[in-house]
Amino acid sequence: MTPAELSQAVLTAVRDSVEAGDFSAPVPDEVTVERPKNKVHGDYATNVALRLAKPAGRPPREVAQVIAERLAAAPGVAKVDIAGPGFLNITLDAASQGELALKIVELGAAYGTNDTHEGLRINLEFVSANPTGPIHIGGVRWAAVGDSLARILKACGADVTTEYYINDAGVQITKFGASLQAAANGRPVPEDGYVGDYIGDIAKKITDEEPGVLELPDDEQLARFKERGLELMVAEIQRSMDEFGVHYDVWFSEKSLHDSGAVGKAVDRLREQGHVFEKDGAVWLRTTDFTDDKDRVLIKADGETTYFASDAAYYLDKRDRGSEVAVYMLGADHHGYVNRLRAIAAAAGDDPNRNIEILIGQFVKMLRDGQEVRLSKRAGNIITIDDVIDWIGVDAARYSLARSNTDSTLTLDIDVLTSTSNDNPVYYVQYAHTRMCGVLRQAADRGFDKGAAEDFKPGLLTAPQESDLLGALGEFPRILATAAELREPHRVARYLEQLAGTYHRFYDSCRILPMGDEEPTDLNRARLWLAEATRTVIANGLALLGVSAPERM
Structure with missing residues (x-):
C-alpha cells in the first residue's frame, strides 16, 4: 500500500462515516498521512479527526474513534490507534506494506510521477x-x-x-565587439571592455575565417566582429550547456x-x-x-x-x-x-x-586545499562552467549545485567532491545504486533472481530495517510533488541521501543473498525485490537531477 492509497482509504472512512450519520462535517478533498518520527506510533499518522472536530461539533477523540473503527477494516490496515487529542496512528500489515516494492519495480521510471501540475x-x-x-x-x-x-x-x-x-541588443554587445576588434588588431582592450583568453581566441577565429576583415573600415569592421563574435559566443554557450546535460x-x-x-x-x-x-x-x-x-x-x-x-x-x-x-x-x-x-x-x-x-539564487564559492578559487585563465576573472566540469565532473557539479536551497550561498569543496568517501554526497548516493546493482549481479551469477511477481511474498519483509526502507520508498511521490510545488529541487537530492542511508542500514542488517551453498529462500527473493525497488527509486531521483546512476564504480 502506497501513502497515496492509504490516504484514499482514510478519506473513504471519513466519507462513509459522514454518509452513515456518525457525525456531520464537510468531507475534505484530500487527507494527508505522514510517517511518524517515533516508530511506536505506527507506520503512518493523520490529524484528520482534529480537522473535522470543530465543523462536526464533536470532541476530536470521538471523531477519531468513529473514523478508526471504519479504517481498521480497510484491506491492508493491521490496526489503528488514537493518540493524544485525536491523532490516528495507523499500522499496516506486513504484506500490504511490502507490496510497495512490487509496485515500484513494475512502474519503473514512472514511479513517483504524479498529476499535481497536470496541464499547467x-x-x-x-x-x-x-x-x-x-x-x-x-x-x-x-x-x-x-x-x-x-x-x-x-x-x-x-x-x-x-x-x-x-x-543580444544593447551596449554590452557593442563593448564585446570592440573588445574582439581590439584583440584582433593587437590593441589594448577598451577600459570598459571584456578580458580573458577567450576574447583572443574568438578574435583569432574570426580573422582566420575572414582574413579580409581587418581591411574593412573601422565601423564595418566593428559591426562584423559584433555579429560574428555573438554567433560564436552563443554557440560556445550552447556547447557548454550540452556538455552539462542542459x-x-x-x-x-x-x-x-x-x-x-x-x-x-x-x-x-x-x-x-x-x-x-x-x-x-x-x-x-x-x-x-x-x-x-x-x-x-x-x-x-x-x-x-x-x-x-x-x-x-x-x-x-x-x-x-x-x-x-x-x-x-x-x-x-x-x-x-x-x-x-x-x-x-x-x-x-x-x-x-x-x-x-x-x-x-545566491552566490557560489569553490574551495581547493581549503582556499577559495577565484580566477579562471580562460575567462580572466571568473570561474566558468568548463572549469567546474574539468575540476569535479558533470555528475558531481550538477548534484552538488542542486542539493542546497538557492536562498543560501553555496560553497563547493573540490577535494570533497572528487573523493570516493561518504563525505561526497553524490558518491554516497551513486554508490548505493551500484551496491544494489552488484547484489543483483551476484544473485544472477549464483543462478537465481527475484522471481515472478505472483511468487513474491511481501509478508516476509517484517524486519525493522525493511519496514524503514519501505516507508522511505513510499515517500518519493510526496517529495517529488513538494519539490515541484515549492520549486525546490534540493528536496529530491536530500531525500536520495536519506534513502541511501536507509538502504545501507538495511543491507548491513538483512542478508539479501544466501550464505555459501545455501539454497535461496522466499525471503532472499523478497529482499531482492526490495533492493530492486530501491535501485529504481534512486535511479529515478538521480535522473530528475540530471545525474547518472552507474552500475559499477
Whole structure:
C-alpha cells in the first residue's frame, strides 16, 4: 500500500462515516498521512479527526474513534490507534506494506510521477547570461537547478518550455565587439571592455575565417566582429550547456523583439491598460501602482527604448505563446528585478501572484586545499562552467549545485567532491545504486533472481530495517510533488541521501543473498525485490537531477 492509497482509504472512512450519520462535517478533498518520527506510533499518522472536530461539533477523540473503527477494516490496515487529542496512528500489515516494492519495480521510471501540475503550462527561463563571455559559476548553479526543476515539473504533469534569453541588443554587445576588434588588431582592450583568453581566441577565429576583415573600415569592421563574435559566443554557450546535460527548448533573441516591433507593441498594450504616462519627454510605466519602489521609463526622451521596455515585451511574448506561468530564475544581483517584473505582469492585467514567479539564487564559492578559487585563465576573472566540469565532473557539479536551497550561498569543496568517501554526497548516493546493482549481479551469477511477481511474498519483509526502507520508498511521490510545488529541487537530492542511508542500514542488517551453498529462500527473493525497488527509486531521483546512476564504480 502506497501513502497515496492509504490516504484514499482514510478519506473513504471519513466519507462513509459522514454518509452513515456518525457525525456531520464537510468531507475534505484530500487527507494527508505522514510517517511518524517515533516508530511506536505506527507506520503512518493523520490529524484528520482534529480537522473535522470543530465543523462536526464533536470532541476530536470521538471523531477519531468513529473514523478508526471504519479504517481498521480497510484491506491492508493491521490496526489503528488514537493518540493524544485525536491523532490516528495507523499500522499496516506486513504484506500490504511490502507490496510497495512490487509496485515500484513494475512502474519503473514512472514511479513517483504524479498529476499535481497536470496541464499547467510553464515557461522556465534560467541562466540567460549575457553572450559576452563563458557561463560563470553563478550561471552554472542555475543551469543545474533550472534543468532539474524542469524535469521535476514535467514529472508532475506540467507542460514546461525551457528557455534561454539571449541579451543580444544593447551596449554590452557593442563593448564585446570592440573588445574582439581590439584583440584582433593587437590593441589594448577598451577600459570598459571584456578580458580573458577567450576574447583572443574568438578574435583569432574570426580573422582566420575572414582574413579580409581587418581591411574593412573601422565601423564595418566593428559591426562584423559584433555579429560574428555573438554567433560564436552563443554557440560556445550552447556547447557548454550540452556538455552539462542542459538542452533548452527555446533560445530567444532580445534583438528579435526590436526587429519585429514587439517592444513598441508592448508599450501600446500597456498604455491601453491605463498605466503608461509621459513626463519630461519620456514614456513611463506607473509601476508604483504595483508596489515597485519607483516608476520605470519605457522610452527615453531621445526616443530610445529601455531594457525595461524589452523586459515588458518579453513577458508579454511569453504569455502570448501560451504560458500560464512565467518563471524567471535570476542571480543574486537581481533582487531589484522582482518588483518591477511583477509590476509588468500586473500592469498587463495578469495576476502577479499566479502568472509570474521570480526565483533568486545566491552566490557560489569553490574551495581547493581549503582556499577559495577565484580566477579562471580562460575567462580572466571568473570561474566558468568548463572549469567546474574539468575540476569535479558533470555528475558531481550538477548534484552538488542542486542539493542546497538557492536562498543560501553555496560553497563547493573540490577535494570533497572528487573523493570516493561518504563525505561526497553524490558518491554516497551513486554508490548505493551500484551496491544494489552488484547484489543483483551476484544473485544472477549464483543462478537465481527475484522471481515472478505472483511468487513474491511481501509478508516476509517484517524486519525493522525493511519496514524503514519501505516507508522511505513510499515517500518519493510526496517529495517529488513538494519539490515541484515549492520549486525546490534540493528536496529530491536530500531525500536520495536519506534513502541511501536507509538502504545501507538495511543491507548491513538483512542478508539479501544466501550464505555459501545455501539454497535461496522466499525471503532472499523478497529482499531482492526490495533492493530492486530501491535501485529504481534512486535511479529515478538521480535522473530528475540530471545525474547518472552507474552500475559499477
